[in-house]
Amino acid sequence: MTNSIGLDEQKSEQLVAALNILLSSYQIQYMNARSFHWNIKGREFFELHVKFEEIYNQLLLKVDELAERILTIEGTPLHAFSDYLSASEIVEAKDIQNGPEAVATLLAGFTQLIKSQRQILAQAADAEDEGTASLMSDYITEQEKLVWMLKAYLG
Template sequence: MSYNSIGLNAEKSLALSDDLNELLANFQRYYQNLRGIHWNIKGKRFFDLHVKFEELYDDANMKVDEIAERILTLGGVPLHTFEDYIANSKVPVGKNVTKDEEAIRLIVESLTQLLMIERKLLNASDEAEDEGTNSMMSDFISEQEKTVWMMKAWLAEDI
């Protein structure tokens, strides 16, 4: 068995970096959706939602950077082209979303996809004894679960 310079199994680290690239691609699409709804939202809730969407895209942008840096730390190469993001993402595309409820539902649906990928990564990083990736996924999951709860409350829907 071969170990990398951070003391992890090299083969498992590269497999995790592949999984993190899937997350990166999906986060990039989520980020772009948030930019679009931030720019295009209309209606009586514009002022509140415009600010909230900016908060969410700033957070997503920071997470994109964290994911890419973790991929590099594990010895992988982060995806960095739109072509790669499109080919490797499942988060829905939100095109020309202007209505508040449609925007919030897009966020919930996107976060649900991200949470499923993150849970897969949480399990894989635990098995690989990769506390760095594990901790990052745990933090992402708890934050995003709370955001889903808040968005569902805004929609007056149960989780």
């Protein structure tokens, strides 16, 4: 059986499950970046305050794109923060005000996002889901560069 956009229903359901975990991870990464933006202190305040805002704005766009992709392949996106906390592969960060610690936390989160997106990319290819595959490919390309930059910042 196929859904209304011609994808195998069973494979789409499996993709929805994986995308909901990814969506949850993005929501936690977003809140971590937002928290760092609000709470950063120290000599790097001015540069990191701006960078964290740039990062959380990018993450917020992806949250919306992921939820809409889930809807497009006929799934239901998770939409309760309690669900995000339980499904996320990224840990919620609390009380971090130190620049290097905040950057290292974001770096670990983006590393996890890339890993998850590579798995979904393979799953999407198997399902012949070009839309999801393309989205994952774009995210991976963008985030690989960000990981390099965050690592360079940390030295």
